[in-house]
Amino acid sequence: QAKWSKLELQATKDEILNKLLLLENSYNELLNWQDVNEQLNMLAKNRALYIQQQLIEAYSIPQDKIFIKSSELSDQLHPQVKFGVGQ
Incomplete structure (x- = not known):
């Protein structure tokens, strides 16, 4: 207060x-x-969403074809996000 x-x-x-x-x-x-690690995780999550959006908009990749490694979706998201694109 x-x-x-x-x-x-x-x-x-x-x-x-x-x-x-x-x-x-x-x-x-x-x-x-906020804790520094929490800040980094928040930035990494925002970065992942931005990259995913760019894949959808710039390369016309359908959202259901883009995936993130499952470990990257956890709260322990690392700054280096790995994406894959399905066929």
């Missing part, structure tokens, strides 16, 4: 709350609070 009040105070000027600044500061605080 104290952190939230501090964030609100930092985003307030002339008694007007800047919601965009509050959002940005809150997001940065969340990232700073």
Whole structure:
């Protein structure tokens, strides 16, 4: 509760709350609070989704033909995501 009040105070000027600044500061605080490994896993998952989307859009590969190694789908997703394309 104290952190939230501090964030609100930092985003307030002339008694007007800047919601965009509050959002940005809150997001940065969340990232700073989050464990580094969790951040890396989140980035790796986002990267995997981006690569999959590019395969679908740029190369017209049907989604059901794209697969990720099953170990890569777990919470232990590594930054080097391995994709396969079925026939």
